[in-house]
Amino acid sequence: MSRSPGATSAVSGAVAPPALRFQRAGWRDPRLWVGVLLVAVSVVVGARLLASADESVAVWAVAADQGGGATLAADDLTVRRVRFVDDADLGRYFAADVPFPESSVLTRSIGAGELVPRSAVVAGDQVDLVQVPLEVQPNRVPAAVDRGSVISVYLDDRAARRGADGVRALVGVTVVDAPAYDAAFAVSGHRQLVVAVPGGTAEAFEQLLASMDDPVLRVHVDG
Incomplete structure (x- = not known):
């Protein structure tokens, strides 16, 4: 198939567009300064955030x-x-x-x-602290109670049948001594604990204990 003369002349007569060359942005290019400004702002904001977090x-x-x-x-x-x-x-x-x-x-x-x-x-x-010894039946004190434990002590008058919970007589007191279970049990049949109590609280505890005909102590571990 032969080409038409008109088509040939149209192709040969077309002018190719000039090639574009990449030009590196110079220091006078505003785009460069915008980028530098954005970086500077980011650095300042980041520094302020770190300083704020370090105020603790x-x-x-x-x-x-x-x-x-x-x-x-x-x-x-x-x-x-x-x-x-x-x-x-x-x-x-x-x-x-x-x-x-x-x-x-x-x-x-x-x-x-x-x-x-x-x-x-x-x-x-x-501080006016008094060491108060407690004798508790083994089944009424958690086995994990030891020196340094924080406990609350409940008193129940078994004769008066106050109920299962009794009276919360000591709250959040620290055990300062807890002799080995075997040593204490061999003498009295009870677990012995010694707690540190402010003088006024110790006096009130002793009065409450004396007011009961058949007091029973129970220990709870706080926390």
């Missing part, structure tokens, strides 16, 4: 449940980082950038991980 402060907290009357030692404490909305709130706690005061005693129970408030701590020589 290290504060002393208890590592495990601690009862009233417990003397806090280094092993009882841990450090938590906290960001306070009001800087004045930090003054209510103990900053961890200084050692925790030695021989500090809790005046109330504190849960594991809770910050140690200054209002709940007194110096060891300023």
